[in-house]
Amino acid sequence: MDKRNVVIIGGGPAGLAAAIGAYEAGERDILILEREPKLGGILNQCIHNGFGLHTFKEELTGPEYANRFIRKVKELGIEYKLETTVISFDKNKVITAVNEKDGLIKIQAKAVVLCCGCRERPRGGINIAGCRSAGIYSAGTAQKLVNIEGYMPGKEIVILGSGDIGLIMARRMTFEGAKVKACVELMPYSSGLNRNIVQCLKDFDIPLLFSHTVVDIKGEGRVKSVVIAEVDEKLVPKMETAREITCDTLLLSVGLIPENELAKQAGVELSPVTNGATVDDRMMTNLDGVFECGNVLHVHDLVDFVSEESELAGKCAAKYVIGGGFEADGGTKVETYGGVRYCVPQIIEHNDDYEPFPLKMRVSNVFRNVYLRVYADGQLVAQKKKQISTPGEMETISLKAEQVEALRKAKEIKVGLEENK
Amino acid sequence: MELICICCPLGCRINIEKNAEGFDVRGNSCPRGKQYAIAEMTAPTRMVTSSVLVSGGKEKMLSLKTDKPIAKSLIFDALATLKGVVVAAPVNEGDVIKADVLGTGVNFIATRSIEKA
Numbered sequence: 001m002d003k004r005n006v007v008i009i010g011g012g013p014a015g016l017a018a019a020i021g022a023y024e025a026g027e028r029d030i031l032i033l034e035r036e037p038k039l040g041g042i043l044n045q046c047i048h049n050g051f052g053l054h055t056f057k058e059e060l061t062g063p064e065y066a067n068r069f070i071r072k073v074k075e076l077g078i079e080y081k082l083e084t085t086v087i088s089f090d091k092n093k094v095i096t097a098v099n100e101k102d103g104l105i106k107i108q109a110k111a112v113v114l115c116c117g118c119r120e121r122p123r124g125g126i127n128i129a130g131c132r133s134a135g136i137y138s139a140g141t142a143q144k145l146v147n148i149e150g151y152m153p154g155k156e157i158v159i160l161g162s163g164d165i166g167l168i169m170a171r172r173m174t175f176e177g178a179k180v181k182a183c184v185e186l187m188p189y190s191s192g193l194n195r196n197i198v199q200c201l202k203d204f205d206i207p208l209l210f211s212h213t214v215v216d217i218k219g220e221g222r223v224k225s226v227v228i229a230e231v232d233e234k235l236v237p238k239m240e241t242a243r244e245i246t247c248d249t250l251l252l253s254v255g256l257i258p259e260n261e262l263a264k265q266a267g268v269e270l271s272p273v274t275n276g277a278t279v280d281d282r283m284m285t286n287l288d289g290v291f292e293c294g295n296v297l298h299v300h301d302l303v304d305f306v307s308e309e310s311e312l313a314g315k316c317a318a319k320y321v322i323g324g325g326f327e328a329d330g331g332t333k334v335e336t337y338g339g340v341r342y343c344v345p346q347i348i349e350h351n352d353d354y355e356p357f358p359l360k361m362r363v364s365n366v367f368r369n370v371y372l373r374v375y376a377d378g379q380l381v382a383q384k385k386k387q388i389s390t391p392g393e394m395e396t397i398s399l400k401a402e403q404v405e406a407l408r409k410a411k412e413i414k415v416g417l418e419e420n421k
Numbered sequence: 422m423e424l425i426c427i428c429c430p431l432g433c434r435i436n437i438e439k440n441a442e443g444f445d446v447r448g449n450s451c452p453r454g455k456q457y458a459i460a461e462m463t464a465p466t467r468m469v470t471s472s473v474l475v476s477g478g479k480e481k482m483l484s485l486k487t488d489k490p491i492a493k494s495l496i497f498d499a500l501a502t503l504k505g506v507v508v509a510a511p512v513n514e515g516d517v518i519k520a521d522v523l524g525t526g527v528n529f530i531a532t533r534s535i536e537k538a
């Protein structure tokens with residue numbers, strides 16, 4: 001069996017940054033396993049601009065952003081295997097993978113970093129009558145078809161859900177000559193970025209219908225029309241408002257789910273809120289030496305934050321290997337209250353010589369004029385004033401050294417949202 | 422005209438009208454919003470991204486972007502200049518695929534490299 005120090009599963013932005021982080025922390029024996037024929041992950045199909053504003057202060061397209069990291073990985077001489085799919089790993093960090101050249105590979109790793117990204121919520125996950133016809137695609141599948149395969153899935157489009165991928169695809173299909181008739185959103189707000197609502201819908205006069213849903217899909221063999229209706233406060237369709245829109249294609253942009261099947265089988269504890277692992281501030285899961293970061297941990301809106309988080313995970317994985325493991329000290333669980341749905345990391349360790357870290361969270365509704373507050377043993381440690389906080393945007397609270405120290409000493413940590421009174 | 426400011430997550434709804442002195446801007450919570458609204462009224466621009474077919478390459482499609490923002494009113498004309506374009510591999514990231522689009526001085530450039538098959 002092959003023996004490696006740090007093995008990274010997934011070569012998307014998370015895996016690339018984790019590898020670079022591990023290298024920079026002094027580790028040299030690093031291997032990335034990627035099932036696609038290319039590094040870069042989902043960014044390869046995101047050909048629009050708007051990536052990297054935070055990190056590089058310039059607006060890159062997805063492939064350009066990925067390439068900056070791919071070039072760095074190659075420059076550093078970090079090893080990677082493409083078209084290699086990990087089929088399992090266990091709590092002893094034995095990884096099983098397959099590829100055409102080597103067949104079945106078994107690797108004993110000292111540390112594993114899970115960077116498998118997320119997948120789209122499948123159509124089975126939502127209930128629409130008549131969901132059998134051809135012409136129904138997830139927005140990400142349509143993105144791949146148009147941008148990678150050069151194939152247009154349809155001419156008259158309705159989009160269900162106003163997530164960013166759906167918004168981006170509304171513009172992309174319009175550019176390719178399609179007519180996007182409406183974007184239909186169940187909630188009274190969008191989970192997409194404002195910028196995308198303006199530049200992908202408003203610019204082309206595509207209506208965005210809040211508090212609406214698709215109640216029926218018509219057409220034998222191929223979609224011919226969809227029936228949409230307004231919903232009440234309980235999200236139940238008001239059938240008297242139903243109207244039919246002719247279209248040949250329905251795109252679903254109804255959310256992403258972290259890809260944690262492998263992790264689950266290995267015994268990684270998952271959070272029911274994020275569908276990702278529960279991690280401590282070193283990005284380590286409940287399994288000793290198994291780390292997780294990027295979209296597989298929790299869905300990010302901006303890839304810049306994926307890179308940042310993953311670099312930290314990579315560094316910690318390297319420190320784990322170089323130091324011969326971490327001393328377990330239990331740590332303190334981070335509790336959330338008042339509209340904060342989750343906070344990553346979920347556990348903060350007491351030992352104080354690890355890397356500094358930020359707190360990342362999402363809220364459950366649209367809140368105006370509020371404070372995000374962090375308490376350690378009842379003492380206010382950090383806060384951030386927000387004019388507006390929405391479920392579509394991840395909130396980050398950066399911590400200074402003394403704030404980190406206060407959290408490390410605490411027996412009780414609370415993160416929540418309070419009205420500005 | 423009603424606009425949504427995209428300069429920060431607040432997304433203020435801004436009303437902007439022309440008047441004798443220039444513009445009457447309402448609804449913005451900060452000066453950045455006013456600037457944005459005036460730019461959108463006078464000379465709105467956008468980056469444009471698209472893709473074209475590749476021949477003899479390891480991949481089928483080449484992704485492109487404008488190297489500078491282009492007038493919003495020219496988006497569809499600019500895209501039309503890409504119709505039927507097929508690029509022969511190899512291509513390098515940054516290569517100019519269509520120079521001086523519509524005489525604007527803006528170029529469509531490759532956003533990825535594609536090797537020969």
Ligand SMILES: Cc1cc2nc3c(=O)[nH]c(=O)nc-3n(C[C@H](O)[C@H](O)[C@H](O)COP(=O)(O)OP(=O)(O)OC[C@H]3O[C@@H](n4cnc5c(N)ncnc54)[C@H](O)[C@@H]3O)c2cc1C
Nearest residue numbers: 010012013014034035041042085086116117140294295303
């Ligand atoms: C369809 C889609 C479109 C998106 N569009 C945008 C966008 O426009 N803008 C934006 O900011 N964000 C977008 N996102 C979010 C985007 O995914 C993240 O910003 C970022 O790409 C996450 O990086 P990652 O490395 O965690 O995941 P990914 O980029 O998904 O990379 C995960 C990698 O792991 C590999 N992998 C998974 N399982 C295995 C396995 N078992 N063995 C080997 N390799 C494996 C995958 O092949 C993939 O390359 C999109 C996400 C999706 C799903």
Ligand code: SF4
Nearest residue numbers: 426429432433451454
């Ligand atoms: S006007 Fe100012 S506060 Fe309002 S969205 Fe624009 S930048 Fe933000």
